[in-house]
Amino acid sequence: MTRVYEIPYQPDEGAAWTVRVEGRAIGRFASRFEALRAAVNRAAAEGGDTSIGVEGADGVWRPFGSDAKRPARVPPLPPRRLSVVR
Numbered sequence: 001m002t003r004v005y006e007i008p009y010q011p012d013e014g015a016a017w018t019v020r021v022e023g024r025a026i027g028r029f030a031s032r033f034e035a036l037r038a039a040v041n042r043a044a045a046e047g048g049d050t051s052i053g054v055e056g057a058d059g060v061w062r063p064f065g066s067d068a069k070r071p072a073r074v075p076p077l078p079p080r081r082l083s084v085v086r
Contacts, residue, residue: 005039009055
């Protein structure tokens with residue numbers, strides 16, 4: 001049986017994103033990115049028949065891409081150059 005990790009588009013009432021598996025909450029996260037990272041890590045650790053469903057802004061649930069790689073950390077942003085405008 002396939003286990004599907006579900007990540008909603010909007011946070012819940014407590015301003016957190018709840019990851020669910022088979023209708024059960026398995027974790028709450030401060031951002032959608034953190035929720036997705038946790039789901040990817042857990043699915044990768046389980047292996048086998050797992051997938052990730054992500055809710056879009058239009059309310060439609062879609063499978064998360066199978067080409068996703070397990071995130072180790074968030075890459076740093078490139079340095080910004082500011083110029084003075086007179």
